[in-house]
Amino acid sequence: MAAIVACVDLVAGAVYRVWAGAPAGQNFHLATSLITLAVIALGSLEIVARLSMGRGELATLLAGRPVPRSSVRDDERRLINVVDEMAIASGLAAPPLYVLNREPGINAFVAGLSPGQAVVVVTQGALEQLSRDELQAVIAHEFSHILHGDIRLNLRAVCVLQGIVFLAAIGRFMMQYYSGAGTEEGRRFFHLPLAAAGIGVFAVGSVGLLCCRIIQAAIARERENLADASAVRFTRNADALCGALARIRANSEGARLRNWHADALAHMLFAPDSGSWLRSLVATHPPIEERMRRINPHVSPDFYFEKASKPRVIEEKVKARAAEKEKPRPIVPKRLTGVAALVASIGDPGAEHLEYAAGLLAYLAPSIRQALGDPLGAQSVMLGCVLEEELTIRGRQLAAIGKAGVHADLARKAEVIAPLLRQLDRAYRLPLVALAVPALKGLDEASRHAFLDALRRVLVADQRLTLSEFVLATILDWTLGPKARRGGEVRYKACAELAAETALVLSLLAYAGSSDPAEAAAAFDKGRAALGLPALALAERDALQLSGIAKALERMSVLAPLEKQRLLEAFSTTVAADGNVKLMEHELLRAAACVLDCPMPPSVAALDPRLLRK
């Protein structure tokens, strides 16, 4: 950069001498140097501002999707596990992950200014075409970039480059402006000295740019070699990295990124785009064969190329057969899939949960399935769940629906669908709620209010509120009603402030688990111990009122978030105290979690409701 400044000085000095007829003074040179440096600095600042955009913005710029840690997609799951393993091996924390959807090429890069802010972005092609070990090698390579501070180094190099680009751009502008550009009007601006100065600056800038690029590329190549070596050190598997490189060569898309922004980020990628001959000087990555020879000197690259040219065997996945009416098989308890995922998703269903609902929907009768699709049908399903079998009571309930301000057809639809719902196992009730909620959320304010009002009337009409009806009403109320839009207001800071309410809910959970008073007391004690509040007293079974429980839950909903989590843990300890979780306990816990707006503890959340005892 000093050379560039000196050159610009010389040019300016020459111009001045020609123009003013006298040699330039000391001050003039000083002024020119300062101006040149200022111009370069301006250019750098501009690129810094652009590149220090947040990590998410960078990935979104390239059309990436974030990978949530709780993802259930196989390829994303594999990526998350691979990144976690590399984080353990390298001692870094696992960074957030993004996947570039529309890129079939195989590539990966890291973005972000410091290790704490780093994100790893991988193309969809890499997820699909690389084997687990090869993916791990690529991730290890990216991790070593983070570890060795290459991001920062590259950023600085790019900044300096941009500054010089800015200088060259100014030179070109001066050149064009003051040369008159051929038009009649343009001739007015003709000014030879400045034009000459412009040519000079442009020339200096361009040559400087080329030199800087060559230097930067050489540095980048060395860093790439370092990253390759570190990757092999972390994975202890040289084969995998060579395999990944070979697969990039074999892939028709190679490592090419379709997005037009990719050019600016060329230096950050795992492998370069296939370039022209001129690129060899300014290539930011060593050629693929050279990299492979360095990684594994004992094996010729051709071996890997041959292996990569054979297509990878992608296992055929057996999709859930939607036509069959047999009961879905017991589902893996640990990861939230199928029914457990649905129950856990009450309150905020996501696209993945609805995917897994396919298996459950296949099992449901077609009319139920159809009803769940639109808001009116969903309402009828929910009301149908609580309609009683006995004729007189049912009549009263249907009349009550008619009194609420809901759609005229609702009562009839609910009556029609009720027998089908009664045939379903009780365990399906909460999953049904989860399936209905998306459609119910499509209702507007007034309709939601009317629906909840109708539900309340129906529950009152049979003059008896069972625990499971309470659970249903609570969940729907807190998911759809005005309470669903509660802010994060915190009125109580510690569990101890809500001792009475906590005792009430714990007692309910204890009695729900077992009718034997001694066992209930033991479960209550466990929950009490988990919270560290020895003063809590088990309430009398007959003294437990559901209205009191509802109020207690409402108070708990404005507890501090960390305390809420503790509370939920204590509840699940009580529930699991006797070693088995009953369906009722599971439902109550789910209602509590919905009110507290907290995720259920994983061990309980993962239980398939259909496998629980009633």
Place this chain on the structure above:
Amino acid sequence: MEGWIALAVIAALAFWAIAIYNALVQLRNRYKNSYAQIDVQLKRRYDLIPNLVEAAKGYLTHERETLQAVIAARGAAVGAAQKAAAAPGDPAAMQGLAQAEGVLGGALGRLLAVFEAYPDLKANQNVMQVQEELASTENKVAFSRQAYNDTVMEYNTKRESFPDNIFAGMFGFTAAMLLEATESAEERKAPKVSFK
């Protein structure tokens, strides 16, 4: 004049010793941390195994011995871990733990190999997820052991290099032990895969 020079030299030596001490402390704490991390992964593996076995049970009705071996090995490993936690530093307890871990690793490896023998099992999405989790758990345990060995290597190298070894003994930095392979007879047993 000489007095000032001597003072400067002594001060330089003191700073040098401090720098070496701090670097050694940092590396020592790093390897102690990596040792603790291994336990984290092992505990995760203990917690994960019952669920995984439960999931696989339905499909692997003919591989009962393999599954039972895994369950038994896990129980033994948990017991050994509790014993070791109760008596930290006791070499017999550590040895018992290492052996139980080895047996568990072998049993899990055989279970993974068994999956390969059932093509329709492999095609099932649930089982593939189970397999992925199993493999990842084993990898995490292995990588945490590897990370521990790497940090111990850095510490030992620094401790034994020339200028530092003068001060290391003085400050009481002892050599750290690498984790050797804990192969028991169980682990060395190759998994049996029959092509029926």
